Amino acid sequence: xxxxxxxxxxxxxxxxxxxxxxxxxxxxxxxxxxxxxxxxxxxxxxxxxxxxxxxxxxxxxxxxxxxxxxxxxxxxxxxxxxxxxxxxxxxxxxxxxxxxxxxxxxxx
Amino acid sequence: xxxxxxxxxxxxxxxxxxxxxxxxxxxxxxxxxxxxxxxxxxxxxxxxxxxxxxxxxxxxxxxxxxxxxxxxxxxxxxxxxxxxxxxxxxxxxxxxxxxxxxxxxxxxxxx
Numbered sequence: 001x002x003x004x005x006x007x008x009x010x011x012x013x014x015x016x017x018x019x020x021x022x023x024x025x026x027x028x029x030x031x032x033x034x035x036x037x038x039x040x041x042x043x044x045x046x047x048x049x050x051x052x053x054x055x056x057x058x059x060x061x062x063x064x065x066x067x068x069x070x071x072x073x074x075x076x077x078x079x080x081x082x083x084x085x086x087x088x089x090x091x092x093x094x095x096x097x098x099x100x101x102x103x104x105x106x107x108x
Numbered sequence: 109x110x111x112x113x114x115x116x117x118x119x120x121x122x123x124x125x126x127x128x129x130x131x132x133x134x135x136x137x138x139x140x141x142x143x144x145x146x147x148x149x150x151x152x153x154x155x156x157x158x159x160x161x162x163x164x165x166x167x168x169x170x171x172x173x174x175x176x177x178x179x180x181x182x183x184x185x186x187x188x189x190x191x192x193x194x195x196x197x198x199x200x201x202x203x204x205x206x207x208x209x210x211x212x213x214x215x216x217x218x219x
Binding site: 031033035040041042043044045048088093095096097098099100101 | 142153205208212
């Protein structure tokens with residue numbers, strides 16, 4: 001099965017609302033990264049996490065290595081937040097395992 | 109500032125033909141380099157990584173090979189394309205096992 005499962009797989013939000021994305025790991029992740037893929041395909045790195053939390057503007061992410069999960073919170077969603085969000089877990093040096101992705105659509 | 113450039117942006121190739129995709133990183137000395145593949149609508153799968161010139165480690169081969177001829181260059185290739193090679197290929201770099209930065213990607217269609 002999938003070593004990194006993301007939920008939900010798809011999400012539709014009204015502009016200005018809040019939401020949370022989640023990744024569950026069946027591998028012993030040491031670090032987690034979150035990315036946003038735009039419609040053209042390029043990926044932007046949002047967060048690089050060791051166990052703990054980070055915040056950047058309207059985004060906040062947490063990584064709990066003991067409970068094997070990570071979350072990404074989006075506050076006051078904007079149209080430009082639309083895209084596909086991926087989490088990725090590192091557990092073997094230079095090997096990064098990507099999650100199944102969450103497709104987010106923000107409507108006006 | 110570091111920049112990562114991938115080429116070509118898109119390719120349409122015939123089954124059985126050869127392929128070469130390239131990636132160049134500027135503004136960073138001795139980066140770790142990676143190739144990823146993404147099927148349409150799918151997740152990213154790591155193919156290869158390289159931590160130094162001339163050394164490449166395979167994660168999932170998929171009948172592809174990779175080489176690092178220079179510190180700032182990473183090449184993905186095959187002599188015979190399969191239909192299953194279609195998809196989106198992404199090159200990335202990191203400093204150590206840190207944050208990963210991606211190029212714009214190369215879209216490959218095999219007919």
